[in-house]
Amino acid sequence: MNKVFVELKEVVGGQVRFIDTRFDLARPLAGREMYNLEHIEGAIYWDLEQDLSDMAGEQGRHPMISKEKMTNLVQQAGLSPKDSIVIYDQGGSPFALRAYFLLEWAGYSNVHVLREGFAEAIKVLPVTDVKPIIQHSEVTPEWKDELYVDLEKVQKIVVGQLEGQLIDARSAVRYRGEVEPIDPIAGHIPTAINFDWEQLKNDGQFLANEVLVEKLDGLADKAKPVIAYCGSGVTAAPLYASLKEAGYENVQLYVGSYSDWIRENEVETE
Known part of the structure; x- marks a missing residue:
């Protein structure tokens, strides 16, 4: 059985790389605005349409991104396959799980989605409006096509x-x-x-x-x-x-x- 979801109590105090994927399909800029206002300390932001989709593609309304774009995304995020990665959104939404799928496709195995949303997370995890300083990596994904x-x-x-x-x-x-x-x-x-x-x-x-x-x-x-x-x-x-x-x-x-x-x-x- 594959463990996809993780609960807050399992990540508090751990060495975790957080990815914020909050988004609003009706207001595409809202997610970035929410992140800029407040996010879990150390979290980077991935946007559904700018990062997790190829909006210039023709294969549907939120097309699959290329391997080149996904490679660039994980390298800019400085993500290592050894990292414990936890993705969150506003809760009960599909955005964190879109990122989960793409990371799994790129060969990352230690990736989970926070079962609770951001509103619950900030009750127990530190938040900030400061963007983390990220050291880019040269990681090469091992694709699971x-x-x-x-x-x-x-x-x-x-x-x-x-x-x-x-x-x-x-x-x-x-x-x-x-x-x-x-x-x-x-x-x-x-x-x-x-x-x-x-x-x-x-x-x-x-x-x-x-x-x-x-x-x-x-x-x-x-x-x-x-x-x-x-x-x-x-x-x-x-x-x-x-x-x-x-x-x-x-x-x-x-x-x-x-x-x-x-x-x-x-x-x-x-």
Whole structure:
């Protein structure tokens, strides 16, 4: 079982590298503003759109970043594969988990996401408005490309050429094509099943491990690959991480997600 989430009591007093990923999809500058105002002492800031996505790309609304950009990101952050890294956001949000996925893809194994959000963290951890002085590193990521699924692979899964169960992390009404507030076409990727990522959290934090196991057990065959996707690849990250936490061994993420799929492929509704 993969331990993704960590609780405050486990990081207090430890030698931890913090990454602040607070963000607001409606106000893209809000996360940086919150960080500049106050953040956990020593934390660096990674922005969903400036750092964790390639907004100039065409593969969905929050496209996957390149290996070059990810390498540059970890080098500028001075992150070593030996570091104990804890990522946080405002709590119960997908942003820290997007960073978690990218760091895991880059070969970092000692990475966790704070189960509680920033508001709880500042009750026990020192905060500051001072940005840390970071010594850049020359680290070379050891890529885990098996975690990342692109459009071509999803197409093969849909037609049965590759084994895998697609899981749509959006709401049931969006999955069924009854409502679509963002994308121009309503529906879901053929063969996908649905599990709304909102079920994974409560009161600003993600559910405890035993509750995640109960909720996700039996959702799909654990002997087969499971691939999480959503609208733009952001809210799929909590489902990706929670499946790992719940004991699924072969979990992957389609970062392009539905917004990438509908550019040139048919959809299903039900």
